[in-house]
Amino acid sequence: MNDRTFLPLSRRALLTNILSFGVVSSVRPVFAATAAKSPWPPIDATFLFTADVHTCLVSGGTLSPNCEQEGKTDANLLRHVAAVNRIAEFDWPAEIGGVATGLAGAGQKIATPLGIVIGGDMTDDGGGQVKVPGEGHQLLQFSSRYQQGVGPDRVHFPVYNGLGNHDLDQDGMPPHIDWYRRELRDYVELNHRQTVFYKPPVAVANYDIESDNYSWDWGGLHLVQLQRFGGDTTKGAIGGLEWLGQDLAASAADGRPVVLFQHYGWDAFSLEKWDSAKSTFDDEGSGHAHWWSDDDRAALLAVLKGYNVVGLFHGHEHDTPMIYKQGDLDLFKPIATYKGGFALARITADYMDVVLAQAQGDAGDVTFLKAFSKRLG
Template identity: 70%
Template sequence: MPFKPTRRHLLTAAGGFGLSLALPRLSGFAQTWPATDATFVFSCDVHACLVSADSLSPNCAAEGKTDAALLRHVAAVNAVDGLEWPAEIDGKPSGLAGAGTRIAAPRGLVLGGDMTDDGGGQVKVPGEGRQLQQFSSRYQQGTGPDRVHYPVYNGLGNHDLDQDGASPHRDWYRRELRDYVELNHRSTVFYKAPVPVTNYDIDSDNYSWDWGGLHLVQLQRFGGDDTKGAISGLPWLKDDLATYAGDGRPVVLFQHYGWDRFSTEHWDPAAGTFDPQGAGAAHWWSDAERAGLLAALKGYNVVGIFHGHEHPTPMIYNHEGYDIFKPVAAFLGGLALVRVTDAFLDIALARAGENPADIVFTHAFSKRFSR
């Protein structure tokens, strides 16, 4: 469903006109955290789709969810290192604070859910799903042209978690994907994770980490998710923010669902479908769930929220004072290039070009922080 901006939803013009806002820091805080200058890539909706060595789930080929598409996306993600932040997009000034400067090597690739198309690609009995194998062969850090070259911070969405397995293995799909996230990010006394994080919640699989003075939080499908047997991570989130971001340092959050029209649609009994006009049950997450998450964020210096879920439309918008960003789906070539410093936040939305490693910048956003 196409995204239609309202007064609270501002998508920058196709020419990439950058917003430039001077925002005060939270009152009552003097900066005591480490210096911040972190560049990273965000993407979402990979939808790895293989179900055998050479076949895809139904409709995947028609939708473009092919391995060739993922290779094209991986090439674009790897190519950002060494490029320049765009000074112009489609002939118009980008407004980026770092326009014309070299893009630093990204600290990592953060994913906003739907790593796989069908719960990892499981069939009738427990076993490693083909889709999860395909995903890890492309989006687990490695060398060469077919793997992401940076640490990958995994995030789960509805396509990863909503599948029910065949009895008696109803929850196997979910457990496999959650295990993959935990094994990649949760270290113990006896085990060193490939991409270790600072704070991992075993109950919800939410986790957080820091790059200098920037605090980053992965909330999986959405902060407070308790569907399909999930345990809400909101108590963990409140404790995490109080512990690691109570001094006013900048925070960015990642999850799958957003505040766009598609993510917030409800059942419309007259139309017999889910749509933004419906007054029935929520399709993805409810008004109360969104309110609960925003209440947990109140009082913290959240400088950006990143999500996925809706595939074709790049989004830059604001909801209740929070700046929110969504690139085009990964299988369509989408990514967001992000830099957070003590002085500014720069974001450039982009898509993979027609040739390997080509990148086309489409939209830009920038805001300055007052000192």
């Protein structure tokens, strides 16, 4: 373990920390005006996206089986935290590997991010619980690194949490079948859902209690967290497509740009189906879907039709930085968090710049891997 070790906290202590960070650490977004006139507020939002954190502690300093070999260590997460915390010290790259990036903001200083969005698999094993319901060490490890705070051990920006299959798929020991899922969903809700009496550390404008999907705005930019995927009904989840349709109708019918975040994408791994000839799931199979189905994807795209969705960020596949398209939808998938990966985006009323990056070493150095830019409006 790194000498900056994770210290387990009780739930009461965790909630106390959540509440205190909500009061003293929130960042008030500042949006630059743009020359172009539009029916929505000005937009100049810089943010980070990362997925597949896979915290792996199951007790004090013990990792789940195979986590050490796979690199799912606290030391690697600390390297990732160091890199994202230093991101505003760098410039938007003009070149990557000797090739011009074409970024609209190439050469400009990167602004302090308004937040870091998590694209699922915050934990490796449903929060890290064991046979009897209790505080999950993996969830506590996640919160000790990816909840806004000060110092070198945790991120310095507001965190927008999202769940993936590793967070939600595992069943607990009977009779506590849903304990793992409930704890992870509770964590998301406690961090984001505001009420008359409770102010979370990162309050959002619209939170759906049923699906745990939520949305918020940075100026005229509308952002939506869809958890595992929009419309998910796996393992008792309540699909949120009706909520999503209502949210977009209320907040984005004027044509403002919309950004979506979820765990699954349109990459080959996310699209795996059962291959009966090989008795496994792969990208050559024609049987039932491993993660989400053709119908699932069609249903989500149907809800999005007619809105100005400028990008969808996702995770799930760990090794390959991807910038690609599905029809008219631009998709972005960084390398897994525990491997140092993240995406950096800047969206204004005029353009969208995205760079995929990777942490290098213990000092917070960053390597830029891929770049994307398009005009908006």
